[in-house]
Amino acid sequence: MDKRKIDLFIICIFPLFVLLIQLIPIKYVLLTGILFLITIFIFPYYKNILLVFCITLFGYILWNYINNNLISQYNISDYASIILNRFSLVGYLIPFIIWHFIQRPKNKIIGFGDYKASIKFPLIWNGFNEIIWRFTLVFITLCLSIVLIFIFTKQIYYDILIYGIIFSIINAIFEEYIWRGFILSRIIDISNEIFGLIITSITFGLYHYSLNFPIWICLLFSIGGFYMGGAAIKSKGLVSPIIMHIMVNLVFVSMA
DSSP states (O other): OOHHHHHHHHHHTHHHHHHHHHHSOHHHHHHHHHHHHHHHHHOGGGHHHHHHHHHHHHHHHHHHHIIIIIGGGSOOOHHHHHHHHHHTTHHHHHHHHHHHHHSOOSSOOOSOOOTTSEEEEETBSSEEEEEHHHHHHHHHHHHHHHHHHHHHHHTOOHHHHHHHHHHHHHHHHHHHIIIIIIIIHHHHHHSOHHHHHHHHHHHHHHHGGGGTOOHHHHHHHHHHHHHHHHHHHHHTSSHHHHHHHHHHHHHHHHHO
């Protein structure tokens, strides 16, 4: 079996790997990270694929430490705690940022992007042809319609609405840089755009299990991740997926 096939086989395990590290005690997660580092030295030929696992794992450990050992010490409201939890995603970002400056990915998605580029619906590469900015505008309109329905039917108060907007913006920016900006770029380097999008989207959904979402909601996040990732790939930028992510967050906040 050639190296490329082995790389593809290993990356197929990535979604289950991300789910597993959320289910086991953090000390075993740290031990797993050490084992991955040792494996990289033993099998340097597979360094790039193993680094995706390793950097993701250490990002999770750092995020977990900031959230559970620093933020949890403060006696603050639930709203403030959730927003600080999202700020703690900087811990997830740090290992990826370091890796980015040491070894830049071939497929760079981080940036503003070309929003006159085309995207196809419903399968990104197959379907009805659309321009990125119009695709994003339609997505915003649909999500905003749902949000407005919940605002008027559930009598959402002003302070909750402000919290929802702040949370949605912070969460979207951090998660898009992690999942589309860094992880998607690396997996595309190892495989291809279609394979990278599918694997990253599934993993993005399962990552939300650590936030106490049931599996079926995680699968819905995977579908959202598919379209956000598609917009990132086609535009070669993060502005469109960040906007889409903000709108999805607002929908979930309004439903809560």
